[in-house]
Structure formats: C-alpha cells, structure tokens
Amino acid sequence: xxxxxxxxxxxxxxxxxxxxxxxxxxxxxxxxxxxxxxxxxxxxxxxxxxxxxxxxxxxxxxxxxxxxxxxxxxxxxxxxxxxxxxxxxxxxxxxxxxxxxxxxxxxxxxxxxxxxxxxxxxxxxxxxxxxxxxxxxxxxxxxxxxxxxxxxxxxxxxxxxxxxxxxxxxxxxxxxxxxxxxxxxxxxxxxxxxxxxxxxxxxxxxxxxxxxxxxxxxxxxxxxxxxxxxxxxxxxxxxxxxxxxxxxxxxxxxxxxxxxxxxxxxxxxxxxxxxxxxxxxxxxxxxxxxxxxxxxxxxxxxxxxxxxxxxxxxxxxxxxxxxxxxxxxxxxxxxxxxxxxxxxxxxxxxxxxxxxxxxxxxxxxxxxxxxxxxxxxxxxxxxxxxxxxxxxxxxxxxxxxxxxxxxxxxxxxxxxxxxxxxxxxxxxxxxxxxxxxxxxxxxxxxxxxxxxxxxxxxxxxxxxxxxxxxxxxxxxxxxxxxxxxxxxxxxxxxxxxxxxxxxxxxxxxxxxxxxxxxxxxxxxxxxxxxxxxxxxxxxxxxxxxxxxxxxxxxxxxxxxxxxxxxxxxxxxxxxxxxxxxxxxxxxxxxxxxxx
Amino acid sequence: xxxxxxxxxxxxxxxxxxxxxxxxxxxxxxxxxxxxxxxxxxxxxxxxxxxxxxxxxxxxxxxxxxxxxxxxxxxxxxxxxxxxxxxxxxxxxxxxxxxxxxxxxxxxxxxxxxxxxxxxxxxxxxxxxxxxxxxxxxxxxxxxxxxxxxxxxxxxxxxxxxxxxxxxxxxxxxxxxxxxxxxxxxxxxxxxxxxxxxxxxxxxxxxxxxxxxxxxxxxxxxxxxxxxxxxxxxxxxxxxxxxxxxxxxxxxxxxxxxxxxxxxxxxxxxxxxxxxxxxxxxx
Numbered sequence: 001x002x003x004x005x006x007x008x009x010x011x012x013x014x015x016x017x018x019x020x021x022x023x024x025x026x027x028x029x030x031x032x033x034x035x036x037x038x039x040x041x042x043x044x045x046x047x048x049x050x051x052x053x054x055x056x057x058x059x060x061x062x063x064x065x066x067x068x069x070x071x072x073x074x075x076x077x078x079x080x081x082x083x084x085x086x087x088x089x090x091x092x093x094x095x096x097x098x099x100x101x102x103x104x105x106x107x108x109x110x111x112x113x114x115x116x117x118x119x120x121x122x123x124x125x126x127x128x129x130x131x132x133x134x135x136x137x138x139x140x141x142x143x144x145x146x147x148x149x150x151x152x153x154x155x156x157x158x159x160x161x162x163x164x165x166x167x168x169x170x171x172x173x174x175x176x177x178x179x180x181x182x183x184x185x186x187x188x189x190x191x192x193x194x195x196x197x198x199x200x201x202x203x204x205x206x207x208x209x210x211x212x213x214x215x216x217x218x219x220x221x222x223x224x225x226x227x228x229x230x231x232x233x234x235x236x237x238x239x240x241x242x243x244x245x246x247x248x249x250x251x252x253x254x255x256x257x258x259x260x261x262x263x264x265x266x267x268x269x270x271x272x273x274x275x276x277x278x279x280x281x282x283x284x285x286x287x288x289x290x291x292x293x294x295x296x297x298x299x300x301x302x303x304x305x306x307x308x309x310x311x312x313x314x315x316x317x318x319x320x321x322x323x324x325x326x327x328x329x330x331x332x333x334x335x336x337x338x339x340x341x342x343x344x345x346x347x348x349x350x351x352x353x354x355x356x357x358x359x360x361x362x363x364x365x366x367x368x369x370x371x372x373x374x375x376x377x378x379x380x381x382x383x384x385x386x387x388x389x390x391x392x393x394x395x396x397x398x399x400x401x402x403x404x405x406x407x408x409x410x411x412x413x414x415x416x417x418x419x420x421x422x423x424x425x426x427x428x429x430x431x432x433x434x435x436x437x438x439x440x441x442x443x444x445x446x447x448x449x450x451x452x453x454x455x456x457x458x459x460x461x462x463x464x465x466x467x468x469x470x471x472x473x474x475x476x477x478x479x480x481x482x483x484x485x486x487x488x489x490x491x492x493x494x495x496x497x498x499x500x501x502x503x504x505x506x507x508x509x510x511x512x513x514x515x516x517x518x519x520x521x522x523x524x525x526x527x528x529x530x531x532x533x534x535x536x537x538x539x540x541x542x543x544x545x546x547x548x549x550x551x552x553x554x555x556x557x558x559x560x561x562x563x564x565x566x567x568x569x570x571x572x573x574x575x576x577x578x579x580x581x582x583x584x585x586x587x588x589x590x591x592x593x594x595x
Numbered sequence: 596x597x598x599x600x601x602x603x604x605x606x607x608x609x610x611x612x613x614x615x616x617x618x619x620x621x622x623x624x625x626x627x628x629x630x631x632x633x634x635x636x637x638x639x640x641x642x643x644x645x646x647x648x649x650x651x652x653x654x655x656x657x658x659x660x661x662x663x664x665x666x667x668x669x670x671x672x673x674x675x676x677x678x679x680x681x682x683x684x685x686x687x688x689x690x691x692x693x694x695x696x697x698x699x700x701x702x703x704x705x706x707x708x709x710x711x712x713x714x715x716x717x718x719x720x721x722x723x724x725x726x727x728x729x730x731x732x733x734x735x736x737x738x739x740x741x742x743x744x745x746x747x748x749x750x751x752x753x754x755x756x757x758x759x760x761x762x763x764x765x766x767x768x769x770x771x772x773x774x775x776x777x778x779x780x781x782x783x784x785x786x787x788x789x790x791x792x793x794x795x796x797x798x799x800x801x802x803x804x805x806x807x808x809x810x811x812x813x814x815x816x817x818x819x820x821x822x823x824x825x826x827x828x829x830x831x832x833x834x835x836x837x838x839x840x841x842x843x844x845x846x847x848x849x850x851x852x853x854x855x856x857x858x859x860x861x862x863x864x865x866x867x868x869x870x871x872x873x874x875x876x877x878x
Contacts, residue, residue, distance in 0.1 A: 333776055352778060367772070372769045373769040375788055391777075
C-alpha cells in the first residue's frame, strides 16, 4: 500500500548569527502509512520538531527547507505556494503544540477557537461545527462537554486544555495530525488521562500521525513505529515492539537505558545515625501576613521530615504541591511561618538575615534551570570562586587551585574557567551549578529538579555524578523531582507531597511493594513503563480521577475530591495523620489499615 | 558587523537602512567632537561682530550666514553645541545614574522601601515636565547648574521606572536567589549580580533620555529660561534670530536643523545598536 506521508532526503538549513548556513536536518527519509502513527524521538536539537513542522511546509524563522520532498497523499508540500499551504494547514495537516496554554488566545472563549479552522476552510456552518466539537470533547473524555466551550482558556486545567487543543486539530478531519510533545508539560497523573484520550481518538478515527517526543515510554504507547533522530540524522527506524525489544543502533540502546534509570547503589550502610536535618510542624506560604501570623496563601502545612546523615531524601509531587517552596524554606529564602528547621541539632532562624554565615554555608541549593541559576554575565571561575572567597576568604592561586579541583570533581574540563555560562551545554551548566554549591562544602545539598530540563542521556550522567559525590563527600541530599523514576534511582527514602501536605513517607525499597496512600498509588501507576501495552494494563488508567487539586483546605484530606477510595463523612471532615501502614510506609490516609 | 548574513531584507530599503547605520553614528560623533573641541575649528569668534550685514545669507565667507548682530552663524552653532550637548549629557548622566541606583535598590531591597520610593517618583512623574522646568528655573534663576539639576530631576522618575522594571525581572532569577541564600549583601547583589544583566536596556534608555533632555533644554532656551546671553545654545539661537524669519535668513533654520540632526541621529544609532542586540536575546 502506498504510504500517506512520504518524506525523502529532507534537508533543512538554518542561518547562524555569525556566518554561513548550517544544515540542521541532514537528509531525513521516512514514510507513514494511512492509519499509523510515526514517533520521532531524540534529544533537544535533534531536529525532531523541525521535521514535524516541515510536514506542514513550515520552517521556523531563519530556517528554510533546502532540499528533498515531502509528499502527503497526492500533494507535494515543498512545491506549494502561499495559497496552497493555507489550504493544507489546519485542513489536511493539523498541529497540536506542546504548550496548549500558550497556544490558546486567552481573550476568546474556547469554542470559538476550536471551530475556527472548520469555519475558515468553509467545511461546515457554525451550528454544525459546534455540534461536532461537542462530540469531539466527549470523545476526549473532557468533563462537561456541552458547556466547557463557553469557558475561557484560563478556566480549565492544563490537561483539559491539551485535549481541547486536540479537538481543535481534529475538527476538520485532517489526513495527518502532528503531535509536538503534547504531554511533556503535564504532570504524570494528568499525562495518563491525555494519553488515553489521544490513543482512543487515534484508534477510532484511524488517524495518521507524527508524534514528536523525547520520552520513549510515552511514544511506546502511541506510535506504531519509531524514528530515532540525532543531530538531524536518522539513527534507526523500527516498529515500536522491535525497537523496545532489540534496538539495533547504539544510540537507541543508550536512549532505552536512560529511559529506565538503573538503580544506583546507595553509599549509605544500614545503621541509622542521628538525623542531620529535622523539620517539624512547619507551615509556610506567600503573601501578606494575617492576624494569626500565617501568610495569605499557605503553600505548605504541618510538614514533618528528617534526613539522616549521608542519606538522600526524594521529595515528589505534582506541580504546585509545594516541593520547591520546601527547599526555599529550608534554605531560608522563604521564611517559615510556623515550626522549626533544625540542622545538626541547632535550630535555624526562619530567614536568611537571622542565620550565621556558617549556617548559610552548610545548606546549599542547586536549582532546576541552570540557564537562570548561573549569572550569564559572570565567567565560570568567578561563579565557582565566589563562594570560596565569601566563605573561606580564598584568593589568587589558592582559589584557582580549588576551582580546578571542583571542576575536576564535577568532570568539567579546566578550559571552561574563563567562559561564560552561555557558551556551555545544558549538562555542563548543571555541573557548574553543582560545583558552585560544592564550593561551600555544605553538609546538606538541596537539589530542585536538577535533571528535569536535561535530555535523558545527559540527565543520567548527572545522576551518576550525584551518586559519586555522595559517596566521595558523604553529602546529605534532598532531591526534589516530579519524576518518580529519577527519585527511585538515587534516593534512600521518598516523601510524597500533595497539595502542601506530606501524604506518605517510605524507604525507596518499599516503592514497588507495600500499601500506598491512594495518591502515591496513582502517581506510581501513572509513570509510563517501556511496554506498548502499558496504557491498557496499568490500573491507574482506569481510575477515573478528574479535576484539579483544590486549594489547600484545612477541612479534610486534600486528595478527597480526586480520591477513588474516599469515604464521605470521614475523609472530608478531618485531616488524616501520618501513621504506619504495612511495608515500612507511613501514610496519611484513613482508609488504609494500620500496620 | 555581520549584518550581511541577515539577508532577509533586500532592495532599496536595505541599502537605506545600512547607509543610516553608518551615517547616524557619524553625526552623533561629529556633534560630540564639536561640543568638546569646537572652539579649535570654529572659523570666527562666536561672540565677535564681523564686518558683515545682519542676517546675511550663506556665502563662502560665512558658510551659514550671519545672525542679528552680524556674527558668524557657523561659529555660533559650534559654540552652542557645547551647551546643548554638554548640559544634556550631564543632566542625562545624572538622571540615569540616580535612576539605575534607585531602581536597583528598589528591586534588591523590595518591600516598603520599594513602595515608598516608587510612589514618590510616581507623584513627580505626574507633574507636566515643561511647567515644572519653567517653575524651577524661574524660581531659582537660570544658571547652568540649575538647568542641569532641573533636567535631571524631571527625567529621573521615568528613568527609575524603566530601570526598576528591568531590575525586578533580573532579581527574580535563580542566580540572585543563590546569592541571597549565600548571605551576600544587598549592595553586592545590586552591583555584581543584577547590574551586569541590565547594561543593554540601561544604555538604550540613556540615549532616548538624552534626546528628551536636548528637546526640553532647547524649549526652555527658546522660551528664554535656558542658557542666557551672551552665551547661547541651539534653542537660544533659534529664539534670538526669530526676527530674521521674514528675510528667510539661514540663521533661524540652521540651529533648528542642528537640533533635529542630533536627536534623530542619536535615536537611529540606538535603534540599530540595541535593536539587534535585543533580538539576539539577552538570555
């Protein structure tokens, strides 16, 4: 059978600021048959989005399609003029972008935007388009399909918006749908709902698609075959089961290995020492301080946690659960409103101003985005050297020697010293970020999503570095992430935050076994596995959880509105306390039997 | 200059744009040079009454004609550059320096300090600038220090607003949080962490602010409240030669052209210098 999409020897060139054009897509060829989905996978800069956009005859500013052919059905896309492209886009080829929130016009109701392309192409009249849109909303399992179209984009959740955008793409019954990382910006528990909706829509409509992602486990659920890209070149094209079972190319094997991070051996031996960090009864938030001494917006409530010396605690939760605030409170950047933070037996003042320089030195923060965590106008040796001067008064040759040592420790070449952060790669920047924190010789390292902005292969190297640092320096670390696989790979203990409260703590080994808090269970089940049938078989997919986490309330369990095991009259009246349940776990749930 | 690699713009407009990219900075440099070294190149003594008619036209002897006393207009304009450019430069530097420091402090300290200073300067910004200038100069007398200070005070609030908004954005970045968590002083955070990341906007603002100051100074002088005779800046030159208007004397139009050429040249120079810089991204 003739393939629907046929791309032959596609070359795309980009202008650079300094000099000649460079080729960013170097002769890529693949084809997709009708009703199949091709996954494009690769790290950032591999050209996957560029190729996907070229399928619509579009090249981003500064880029141009320099050669090759793109055939969709009977249409040769590269030969179309402006008018031809207009008829192609939105009608024959539709696009679903990564950030639906940024793709919707915030000042128009959703329905008007969803049916717009159908009206522009004159496919149907407005009532018919609305009817069709509501049908699509229903197919996408969007709640309140009849009325959600009247809302504005900010009035629906991120996961719903992503599905609404898919409905927008499908309204014209396009031949081809391009999915450009549509679930990357979502929490795992939301991602699973969106993936399920996409997969059903693709199956029901026999949609032909190109699915762009960096996440192998996600693409395994949707795609029939996968094209592995690197530096604008095809490394391997294989059917999904074949790629997962026996990747032929060495880079595919690397991707596969990085997708399931190996458990790193913890340097911690069995014995329990006195805790290094203890946080008790801590509440914190933002905004004006009220009469009761509590801020207007409470982000964290009654947090209890301890980290043993040399241990690594993983803190996990979805966006907005307060995990980053937790790190800021411990570092003193956001003063706690109530409760205590104790380091090494000494109570710390809530704010930076009240802490001694020595106390500040002992806790160091490593931020998620190395791009914003390093001052772009300061050379690397000054970035790493400043804490040395500030805390230890080091100068001149002594400081330079120590900077070299730190670069060595974080596996950076000494030549980066006089460069600016902008000249470094993402992984290198993150290493500098670590080197700066280590320069202070801290007792406690707070790592906030340190691998989230990195490609999987680079992130794996950073995880290796962290384990090495823990082993060599005996560092105690708190590792904040939204990614359970990463946390599982390097932490000794895991703490689950939901809506500003601790809902579960457990030793990492108890993750696969034991009885979990319903939210922790959902989280665990929502992490895509590297199997093609995961989406159909995971119990989390059948949990019909809907809605967004409510604002932090004191009335009952915060998870009550979403919880499949909630018992009205019990769970919505009192806040469940943390108590031991089987498997060495402590969970805050009334519905779990005590150990 | 690698402007050639951005080959999207072609045709006459591109040539015009490229030409203006070279000519405009040259005009700015020319006027700067005249302000500082003009007295060496001026053909005549600007105050000396030449053996000539009043409001003479352009001639080989007097390139830009003569004024209402029969003085050489070219020498007068060159001498005037010293006042127009010099006073404006001093006033702009003062306004921008104060604006940057206050903006930095407001963003780094925040809280009540930020609110207090912002509201005070907002109140100042609400006074019409020409009225405010007229009142101040009329009350304090028109001397050069008073002019410089008046102009600086008038343009400080706007400058503060821009710099504060740039600084607040930089101060929200993680590297500033890292410096705070380290226990660095507010001054260190202001100068070493935030300031280097706002150089582009500060310089662009400096140039634009300079244009406003030139125009306001010229208006004040035109109204007789600026630079006082026998000295004259370009605004005063236009005013004192007004009687030459019926005769079509170049003495009226030439100082006005000088003002226009300076302001337009500064504006376009900044556009080409920082427009591209901004597009390449100050990440």
